[in-house]
Amino acid sequence: MSKRIIACCIVVVFLVVSGCDSISRIYPTSPSSTNSMGSENKTVNTQENTGNILINSGITQTINGVELSTIRGWLANIYPWEYDPKQSTVHPVSRLWTSLQKPSLSQMTEQCKQIKEFGSGAVVLEYSPNLNLDWHNYWSSNGFANGCGPFFLLYEHIYGTRFVPSDGGPKDMNNPHNRQIFKDDIDFMFKNVIVPNQSRYVTVSGRAVIYMWASSQMSGDFASLLEEVKKEYPIFFIGSGEIFSTPKGDENIERTKALDGFMEYTLGGRSDYLRTVQDYNGASFYWRNYLRKLEVETGKRHVFISTFQAAYDDTKITPPRGNPPMYARSRDEVRYHVEMIRSGMGSVYDFTGPFVVYGELPEGAAVVESQCLPTTIDTPGRFVGCGTARLQILKEYFGW
Amino acid sequence: MMKTLCLAIIFCICGTNLLAQTETNLPPPSPPSQKQGSVLSLDIPIYPLWDTVQEDRIKNRTIQFGVSTMPWKDTIKFGGWPIPRIIFAVSNFKATVEGGIMKTLEVEPSRTMKQGHVVLEGSVWYVLVGIDGFFGQEQIQRVIKIVNFETDFRRFSYGWQYWLGVKVGDFNRSFVAGRYGRGHVQTEGSIKFNVPNIDDLDWFSLYFEEFRIISLSVEGKVKVKFISQSVRLDQIEYERVILSPDPLRFGENHLEDRWLRTETEITPFSRFRVLRGVVILTKDFRGKNRLMFVNDYSSVRVLLRLSFN
Numbered sequence: 001m002s003k004r005i006i007a008c009c010i011v012v013v014f015l016v017v018s019g020c021d022s023i024s025r026i027y028p029t030s031p032s033s034t035n036s037m038g039s040e041n042k043t044v045n046t047q048e049n050t051g052n053i054l055i056n057s058g059i060t061q062t063i064n065g066v067e068l069s070t071i072r073g074w075l076a077n078i079y080p081w082e083y084d085p086k087q088s089t090v091h092p093v094s095r096l097w098t099s100l101q102k103p104s105l106s107q108m109t110e111q112c113k114q115i116k117e118f119g120s121g122a123v124v125l126e127y128s129p130n131l132n133l134d135w136h137n138y139w140s141s142n143g144f145a146n147g148c149g150p151f152f153l154l155y156e157h158i159y160g161t162r163f164v165p166s167d168g169g170p171k172d173m174n175n176p177h178n179r180q181i182f183k184d185d186i187d188f189m190f191k192n193v194i195v196p197n198q199s200r201y202v203t204v205s206g207r208a209v210i211y212m213w214a215s216s217q218m219s220g221d222f223a224s225l226l227e228e229v230k231k232e233y234p235i236f237f238i239g240s241g242e243i244f245s246t247p248k249g250d251e252n253i254e255r256t257k258a259l260d261g262f263m264e265y266t267l268g269g270r271s272d273y274l275r276t277v278q279d280y281n282g283a284s285f286y287w288r289n290y291l292r293k294l295e296v297e298t299g300k301r302h303v304f305i306s307t308f309q310a311a312y313d314d315t316k317i318t319p320p321r322g323n324p325p326m327y328a329r330s331r332d333e334v335r336y337h338v339e340m341i342r343s344g345m346g347s348v349y350d351f352t353g354p355f356v357v358y359g360e361l362p363e364g365a366a367v368v369e370s371q372c373l374p375t376t377i378d379t380p381g382r383f384v385g386c387g388t389a390r391l392q393i394l395k396e397y398f399g400w
Numbered sequence: 401m402m403k404t405l406c407l408a409i410i411f412c413i414c415g416t417n418l419l420a421q422t423e424t425n426l427p428p429p430s431p432p433s434q435k436q437g438s439v440l441s442l443d444i445p446i447y448p449l450w451d452t453v454q455e456d457r458i459k460n461r462t463i464q465f466g467v468s469t470m471p472w473k474d475t476i477k478f479g480g481w482p483i484p485r486i487i488f489a490v491s492n493f494k495a496t497v498e499g500g501i502m503k504t505l506e507v508e509p510s511r512t513m514k515q516g517h518v519v520l521e522g523s524v525w526y527v528l529v530g531i532d533g534f535f536g537q538e539q540i541q542r543v544i545k546i547v548n549f550e551t552d553f554r555r556f557s558y559g560w561q562y563w564l565g566v567k568v569g570d571f572n573r574s575f576v577a578g579r580y581g582r583g584h585v586q587t588e589g590s591i592k593f594n595v596p597n598i599d600d601l602d603w604f605s606l607y608f609e610e611f612r613i614i615s616l617s618v619e620g621k622v623k624v625k626f627i628s629q630s631v632r633l634d635q636i637e638y639e640r641v642i643l644s645p646d647p648l649r650f651g652e653n654h655l656e657d658r659w660l661r662t663e664t665e666i667t668p669f670s671r672f673r674v675l676r677g678v679v680i681l682t683k684d685f686r687g688k689n690r691l692m693f694v695n696d697y698s699s700v701r702v703l704l705r706l707s708f709n
Binding site for chain 1: 546551591593595598601602605606608642643644646
């Protein structure tokens, strides 16, 4: 008897299933998606996202610049340095740079023209607030590369600084002298570069971007200093040298949290180009996952910008550094590198960039149009990309 | 076509059921402790349609988001080696093993699927306990083109769960059971570029997600002379282990599946009871998030069963 009752129940349920076409019209496919989206947004730190900067006496609260997220094209790092052929492995054409000189006004104009022609969206100015280096005056003389469009500063905080030690790292940021120098430098850059050029200055939610190419070298309690400075100035700090290992130790973790974004300056100087770019790609994936966990914890969304590296060769620098030169074996290996970057934009990386060294000649990564000399022409198994070959690859992939 | 098939099956079930009731005097229901003979079945699928995730979700890198406002499910014809299922059941114990390798037929890009699933459950008195585990790997050739180069996509998932429940009846005859389970599932998606003249390139992770799962199910089965009918309602909730801070970038933290599955076994030849036909119908009510991990049969599944008592 009970078996018949069970059988009847099952048949009734079966009939319901058979007619379930009508059920699907009643219930939407995924009712949960919109509800949970709303609840998740509660965790986001609205102050970080809206750029609601604290007002401080005498300091502009928001920079009316060019928002980073609106910039399409690669970010070209340009330099106020002299071109020394004896110490360089990339040799720019004379139209862009004269031997043993900094780029002249007209050469900087030509560099800007080329950068734009090949698809760059903004430039990153190698800059030091240490007036002894005279870089500030150099950039002032050409209107902070005013032919290049939007820009932001690469704050040289390792070499030629007023920190202790002045050259090289790491810098102990528990040292009161170093803390004060950092504040003074930011104050100088903010008042003398950012505010006067704010219509062209790159911002994130109204905060001016300052890039530190080796933030990992700022040891000690750098995090509290960053937070302190950010309360006084609307600055968005992008760090570097951080992504290749998960931060360990309170100071490193706190520094990572306090930085607002990450963008590698170089992928390193290993001999195998293919291995280097693949390792960078893998490290980037793990770094994005780490940033995701931080975002859950703090509600702060960090920016992560990719980096393109055409080659690395510092073998002419004296005294020798001992790094092996690194060149792609073929043009396709470089294409593979940019293909991986393009593929990761929007998921691993933010949809900005990549960062590209345009003119650092001694490390051989510069993509500037260069002379094709016997030492810089492509040979079987070594793609150098003299002329505009490196730029053409960038244009192909990022010249939006 | 689908409705016609459903009607035909219902007609068969009702007709056969009534016939069975009029023709035979059914034995009284057995108490749970009474042992029944063992049943060993080999199921061979003969209907090649499988549900998988849409190609666009692979290209957009949003498989790990699960069901969302974006299109999700695709039904594809697979072939090659079928994925067979073996079921061994006695009164208080049931084991199911299923797995194999399949390839898409007449569909580009080509997909290769390997998956396996093991379920073990047993009861003592009315108390039911069980575990299951699965793995699945799918590889899709040249599915994403970035600028110059195409990429292959691969995903690998595995998971397990255990449950506790109540069962009345016998696995190999008729029973009613309810289960509450917990478990863990993880999935990783990767791509590999196809670059001419460059070999041995790495696979790169696109996503890696872990979920804690909570499952609930209610199942009933009745077996008479020439027919066996079961109905099972399942609900699974998935909770992301590494939380997503933004559903638009990483997907929802909480996902759900709910489906109803009926399985009808018909013994068409009274003198040759070894050969049976099985039709499994599934209706999903909350999308089909389990496709994040492995492909699943489409809503209609037809199997040829060899059953040995």
